[in-house]
Amino acid sequence: MIKKVVKGFVIIFILLFLYLPILILAVYSFTDATQLGAIRGFSLHNYVTLFTTPELRNMIFGTIVLAFFSAAIATVLGTMGAIGSFYSGKHVSSAISTVNQIPVVNADVVTGFSICILLVVVFGISKDTFVPLVVGHVTLCAPFVFLSVVPKLKQMDPSIYEAALDLGAAPAEALRKVVIPQIFPGILSGFALAVTLSLDDYFVATYTKPATFDTISTYVVNATKGAQTTIKTALWALSTVIFLVVVLFVVLMNMQANKEAAERAGV
Amino acid sequence: MGKLSFSRKSLGIPYALFLLLFVAAPLLVLIYYAFTNGQGQFTLANLTGFFTNPNTLGTLCYSFAIAVTTTAVCLLLAYPTAYILAKSKLKAKSVIVMIFIMPMWINFSLRITALKEILTLIEGNLAYYPFANAVIGMTYDFLPFMILPIYNTIVKLDESLLEAARDLGANETEAFLKVTLPLSVPGIVSGIAMVFLPAMTNYVVLDMLYNSTYIMGSLIGSYFAAYNWNGGSMIALILLAIICLFTLLTRGAEEEENPRGGALL
Numbered sequence: 001m002i003k004k005v006v007k008g009f010v011i012i013f014i015l016l017f018l019y020l021p022i023l024i025l026a027v028y029s030f031t032d033a034t035q036l037g038a039i040r041g042f043s044l045h046n047y048v049t050l051f052t053t054p055e056l057r058n059m060i061f062g063t064i065v066l067a068f069f070s071a072a073i074a075t076v077l078g079t080m081g082a083i084g085s086f087y088s089g090k091h092v093s094s095a096i097s098t099v100n101q102i103p104v105v106n107a108d109v110v111t112g113f114s115i116c117i118l119l120v121v122v123f124g125i126s127k128d129t130f131v132p133l134v135v136g137h138v139t140l141c142a143p144f145v146f147l148s149v150v151p152k153l154k155q156m157d158p159s160i161y162e163a164a165l166d167l168g169a170a171p172a173e174a175l176r177k178v179v180i181p182q183i184f185p186g187i188l189s190g191f192a193l194a195v196t197l198s199l200d201d202y203f204v205a206t207y208t209k210p211a212t213f214d215t216i217s218t219y220v221v222n223a224t225k226g227a228q229t230t231i232k233t234a235l236w237a238l239s240t241v242i243f244l245v246v247v248l249f250v251v252l253m254n255m256q257a258n259k260e261a262a263e264r265a266g267v
Numbered sequence: 268m269g270k271l272s273f274s275r276k277s278l279g280i281p282y283a284l285f286l287l288l289f290v291a292a293p294l295l296v297l298i299y300y301a302f303t304n305g306q307g308q309f310t311l312a313n314l315t316g317f318f319t320n321p322n323t324l325g326t327l328c329y330s331f332a333i334a335v336t337t338t339a340v341c342l343l344l345a346y347p348t349a350y351i352l353a354k355s356k357l358k359a360k361s362v363i364v365m366i367f368i369m370p371m372w373i374n375f376s377l378r379i380t381a382l383k384e385i386l387t388l389i390e391g392n393l394a395y396y397p398f399a400n401a402v403i404g405m406t407y408d409f410l411p412f413m414i415l416p417i418y419n420t421i422v423k424l425d426e427s428l429l430e431a432a433r434d435l436g437a438n439e440t441e442a443f444l445k446v447t448l449p450l451s452v453p454g455i456v457s458g459i460a461m462v463f464l465p466a467m468t469n470y471v472v473l474d475m476l477y478n479s480t481y482i483m484g485s486l487i488g489s490y491f492a493a494y495n496w497n498g499g500s501m502i503a504l505i506l507l508a509i510i511c512l513f514t515l516l517t518r519g520a521e522e523e524e525n526p527r528g529g530a531l532l
Contacts, residue, residue: 007351014348018370018410021381028384036388077282084279096279099286102294105514107468109484110503113491114293121496122296139289142282171275196372202471203484207491217471220376224383224475239377246372250365257361 022243029236034229046237049230056234063199063215070137071194077138078145078194079187083179085146086153097150100143112136112207119208132208137198144197145190152186153179294507300500313501323486323502330483333398333473334466337405341462342455344406345413349454350447352414353421364418371411379475382407386476393476404472409465413458420454421447460517464510483509 024036029047032040050056085096103111119125119132127133156179164174180187202217209218216238223231304310317323352364370378386400387393393400424447432442470485483506490499 007355010347011351014344014410015366017344017407018367021385021407022370022373022378025381025384036384077285080278081282081285082279084276084282087275088279092276092279092283096283096286099290102290105464105510107464107484107506107510109468109470109487110297110507110510111293113487113499113503114297115289116491117300117496117500118289118293118296135289138285142285146282175275175278200372200375202376206488216374217376220374220380221471221475224376224380235377235380239373239381242373242377246369249372250369254362254365 022239025236026240026243029233029240034233046233047241049234050237050241053231053234056231056238059214059216059219060238062213063217066133066137066215067195067198070134070198071141071191073134074138074141074194075145075187075191078142078190079149079183081142082146082149082153083175083183086150100146103139103143104147108140108201108203111140112204115139115204116207127208128210128212130210130213133205133210133213136204136208137201140201140204141194141197144193145187148190148193149183149186152183156182297500297503297507300497301504302501304497313497316498317501317505326483326486330467333401333405334463336398336402337409337466338459338463340402340406341410341413342458345410345417345458346451346455349414349417350421353418353424364415367414368411375408376471376475379404379408379472383476397476400476401473404476405462405466405469408469408472409462412461412465416457416461417451417454420451420457424450456517460513464513467509468506 028036028039030042030044032043032045081096081100085093088096115136116132119135120127125131160182161174161178164178165171169177200217201215202221205215205218209215214222220235223235301313302309302311304312348367352360352367355363357363382404383393386403390396390400428446428450429442432446437445468484470483470488474485483502486502487499487506490496490502
């Protein structure tokens with residue numbers, strides 16, 4: 001009995017630690033308050049500011065576009081790399097896997113800084129072209145796509161591909177109709193991971209982004225140093241919106257998983 | 268057949284080139300810059316400068332202290348949590364685990380903003396406890412990365428091993444210390460790797476909590492701001508060396524799967 005209480009206490013304590021700050025801020029985002037303390041009147045002005053200030057809107061929109069764009073490139077590159085390396089010889093395959101591991105274990109600060117040095121300082125590519133930023137984010141994400149596709153290739157039954165060839169499919173066709181569908185879950189989770197990595201990134205963006213462009217992370221970090229309270233409290237609203245989107249996403253994913261489990265049980 | 272397998276292999280060429288150009292080449296350039304001065308002449312001044320300057324050495328020690336403390340605190344909080352979750356008999360276990368992982372998907376800068384408001388409310392002025400705030404901030408940011416790998420190892424443990432231990436006369440504590448704990452080491456090591464390295468370099472968390480000057484990552488930032496590519500490259504290289512060393516040390520014991528990737532389930 002006592003054990004159960006202690007266990008419950010630990011779980012609740014950790015959950016409070018993880019969620020209380022976000023939830024408190026969510027409550028305050030619906031008020032006039034400019035700092036935590038006594039709650040004053042209910043107000044939606046933070047949400048109005050969030051969605052009507054061009055600066056904030058551009059920053060949110062830019063972050064999302066950047067995330068999906070770089071994740072798409074990273075997914076294509078990483079998937080092709082995984083397939084290519086899987087069917088290559090031992091040496092080539094292990095060389096690719098080793099280099100692939102570098103951005104995974106490396107600190108994002110070092111990744112961002114080294115790409116900035118190469119592209120901006122050595123090659124003289126202007127940051128305003130967005131090339132360094134996109135390259136940086138693709139470098140950050142593609143290795144994770146690679147890592148989520150490789151296990152699916154390993155699980156695949158190689159004889160199916162050969163059967164397709166025996167039945168007259170061209171290699172490219174067999175790849176498209178047989179291999180891709182089987183590794184698709186890996187590609188999809190790689191893409192999702194790439195999007196979240198890009199959305200969360202601060203370091204690569206800060207070393208490679210154009211001066212006039214901000215992602216949510218770089219914007220928020222700069223804004224917390226400034227004294228502009230309307231922006232500060234509008235960011236509370238943003239944090240609440242993102243929190244709700246994440247919750248919604250998790251609930252949907254969970255429902256989907258339950259549905260699939262039920263279908264499997266039905267069969 | 269030779270021609271067919273060639274077409275599959277060749278799919279890897281763009282990615283191999285990409286890795287060469289944007290992963291390998293930047294590191295080579297980094298090494299070049301670290302060992303040259305502004306005029307492109309070979310020099311060890313950047314290296315010796317780092318190890319003779321009390322500021323940079325102090326920063327190394329301070330960020331090491333922050334990283335060690337953060338890792339220890341994360342481990343102390345995450346292990347019981349992961350253990351309780353893994354052993355619970357609830358049906359909706361995966362949902363509950365998801366709740367612990369979910370903060371990872373909320374932009375970290377916004378979460379740290381939230382934490383900062385709370386800490387300001389409690390402490391009044393964040394300048395009073397810079398070290399404690401740094402550790403709290405990092406723990407808040409990285410805790411899920413410690414919970415997940417430990418949970419994954421414990422949940423996969425073979426229950427019959429524990430039964431065997433009990434049959435052979437071990438009490439609960441002994442069974443835990445001699446069976447569960449040793450077998451969860453791979454998860455622990457994985458979690459430590461996921462927390463320690465970012466805690467050494469993630470200077471934004473500190474920056475946002477009003478104390479930016481004493482951590483390795485921020486040194487790169489300061490050289491970057493001063494357009495001192497050579498000094499910055501040397502710091503980056505030293506960080507990389509620490510990361511390599513750490514990765515080699517933890518490699519043997521680590522969980523196979525990648526924790527950052529595993530986060531997506």
